[in-house]
Amino acid sequence: METSLKLFRTARENVIRILDGLTLEEVNTIPEGYNNNLIWHAGHLVATHRGLVYSLAGIDSELDKDFIQRYKKGSKPEQPVDQEEYVMITTAILNQVDELEEDLKNGVLKQYQPYQTSFNFEITSNEESIEFNNMHQALHISSMMALKRKLK
Numbered sequence: 001m002e003t004s005l006k007l008f009r010t011a012r013e014n015v016i017r018i019l020d021g022l023t024l025e026e027v028n029t030i031p032e033g034y035n036n037n038l039i040w041h042a043g044h045l046v047a048t049h050r051g052l053v054y055s056l057a058g059i060d061s062e063l064d065k066d067f068i069q070r071y072k073k074g075s076k077p078e079q080p081v082d083q084e085e086y087v088m089i090t091t092a093i094l095n096q097v098d099e100l101e102e103d104l105k106n107g108v109l110k111q112y113q114p115y116q117t118s119f120n121f122e123i124t125s126n127e128e129s130i131e132f133n134n135m136h137q138a139l140h141i142s143s144m145m146a147l148k149r150k151l152k
Contacts, residue, residue: 001104004130009097011137015042016093018144022151028080031150038147039086040077041140046092047071048136053100053129056113073118100130 019027019038027039047068050061061068069075081089103109109126116122119136123129 001127001130004127004134005097005101005104007134008100008130008137011134011141012045012093012097014141015045015137015144016090018141018148019090022148024081024083024086026151027086028077029151030077031147034147034150035076036147037077038144038151039081039089040071040075041144041147042093043067043071043081043085043089044073044075045137045140046089046096048073049096049133052115052123052133052136053109053126056115056123056129057109057126058111058113059108 019042022038028037030037047063048071050063051068051072055061070078112124112126112129114122114124115129117132119132121132123132
């Protein structure tokens with residue numbers, strides 16, 4: 001589990017590095033040929049982590065239901081993110097790592113409702129949810145890197 005947590009933290013630090021130095025306008029830009037933007041990907045990672053790792057473990061989401069709707073699988077940006085939401089997302093990107101480490105140490109994640117992903121993989125345990133979440137993040141980080149190249 002230690003390696004999974006290290007990968008989780010590293011992935012989230014890479015998300016912050018991708019966003020670092022960009023304007024609010026740039027993170028909200030949807031380049032031609034794309035259907036989302038950089039901040040949508042970051043918000044999607046926040047929402048998906050909460051759903052995969054916590055909601056399916058029977059723990060209520062601390063995220064606003066509207067936020068989850070805006071960033072869930074299959075969604076796309078409907079309006080630009082303002083500074084307040086940008087700060088919330090970028091703060092959550094790193095805070096979720098600390099929260100998960102603490103919750104694992106304290107035995108908060110005890111049960112898991114199996115979930116069939118669109119990747120054709122069934123998640124059956126808390127450990128698998130964390131590992132799958134890392135893979136999911138890697139896919140989105142790759143998309144974010146491509147999006148950022150389109151901006152520059």
